[in-house]
Amino acid sequence: MSYPVAQKPTLAQALRLHPGDVAAFVGGGGKSTAMFRLARELSASMRVLATTTTRIFAVQISQSPAHVTADPARPPANLTAQLDTALRRHGQVLLTGPVDPAQGKAFGVPPEQVDQLAASGQFDVILVEADGSRMRPFKAPAQHEPVIPATTTLVVPVAGLDVLGQPLNAQTVHRPQRVARLAGLPLDAPITAGVVATVLAHPDGGLKNVPPSARVAALLNKAETEARQSAGQTIAAQLLARPRIESVVLGRVRHAAAPVVERRERAAVVLLAAGGSSRFGAPKQLATWGGVTLVERAADVALASQADGVTVVLGAHAAACRAALGRRPVQIVVNTNWAQGQSTSLRAGLEHLPAGTGSAIFLPVDMPGITPDVLNALITCHRQTLAPLVWPEFEGQRGNPVLFDRDLFGQLAQISGDTGGRALFKKYARQAGRVAANSAEILHDVDRPEDFYKMTDV
Structure with missing residues (x-):
């Protein structure tokens, strides 16, 4: 029996985020939710930038208390001043490209701009949504994905455990043909824990485009039930057999008080x-x-x-x-x-x-x-x-x-x-x-x- 500790662990603790980190989130099943939650957790004591190198839904912008749009036509000093103002007021700010009302999405910023912001010293932690999944809980990246900045120190491959048992098709998975190829699984076959582990640990899957010096911590989200937690532990054991993956977090990032079930390392x-x-x-x-x-x-x-x-x-x-x-x-x-x-x-x-x-x-x-x-x-x-x-x-x-x-x-x-x-x-x-x-x-x-x-x- 364990005695309870004073506080429940935060997602930032589970991912071992520290000042100076640039964390990039890839995969599907909770990237945006995790990014915005981390921004809230960290902004109490750090200056936090949340951004994207792909696109996010415009409705998600409201999850940040401050939003700044990067406009290439404006002088860099103007952007710096806007970001500083937001940081002083809220401790965090969301930076995107222009919003396209027709698509209902905000464009991302170039990865090189993220690298420049990381070098500026303006922020303690930068959080980057570096991949798209069309709201699906699981995916494999296309040739042009993910878009991970070179200064990234932590890559977080994400998967939603609600995909387990679902058929491998476009209704449940983003880019199902690529998942099928990486996992050696026919389309419409049920997705197992082994399939999720294989894709997340694959150099053309969850480890694609990871900078050589970056840490890798996988996030298995939506671990609300005992069955999902048990499956997540099975996936974690397979992932940790790969030296490149440092830790695996079983989480439920929408849970207000207890977003972390456990961290395996x-x-x-x-x-x-x-x-x-x-x-x-x-x-x-x-x-x-x-x-x-x-x-x-x-x-x-x-x-x-x-x-x-x-x-x-x-x-x-x-x-x-x-x-x-x-x-x-x-x-x-x-x-x-x-x-x-x-x-x-x-x-x-x-x-x-x-x-x-x-x-x-x-x-x-x-x-x-x-x-x-x-x-x-x-x-x-x-x-x-x-x-x-x-x-x-x-x-x-x-x-x-x-x-x-x-x-x-x-x-x-x-x-x-x-x-x-x-x-x-x-x-x-x-x-x-x-x-x-x-x-x-x-x-x-x-x-x-x-x-x-x-x-x-x-």
């Missing part, structure tokens, strides 16, 4: 097994528990969890520990500075995490009572709350292991000595996620021989 376990065992009197990592050494047991627990990768930090007795681990599929890092405190092992583990890792659980080797269920509960809580820290509790006492969101990796790397992450526990206590543990094992570590014998007796 790669979670790692860092097994801390570098200590010298001075109080134990022998290599603690190699003490036998249930027929295996503690380092083997901890590695097996991590590998049996939902974590996407396991990094083992060794130090003292590294050669013997490496031999004990054998051919287990873990990454081994040797911390030659282990005697300077646990912080050096934290740093060594962080430095060797795979790119795109969203969170890391730091598991001490000397807690043999920890089970995969404990690790899975931390991961699930983090997915649903986006809390910066998640820890287990038993009868009100905080235990181990602790999950750290990647936004804290930089601060964690600055810690020195043998304090671990305790300074961050206090700093982020109000925002931390907490998981109720079923036993006191999360509180017990093996420090001295008597601890070990007491636990083995139990």
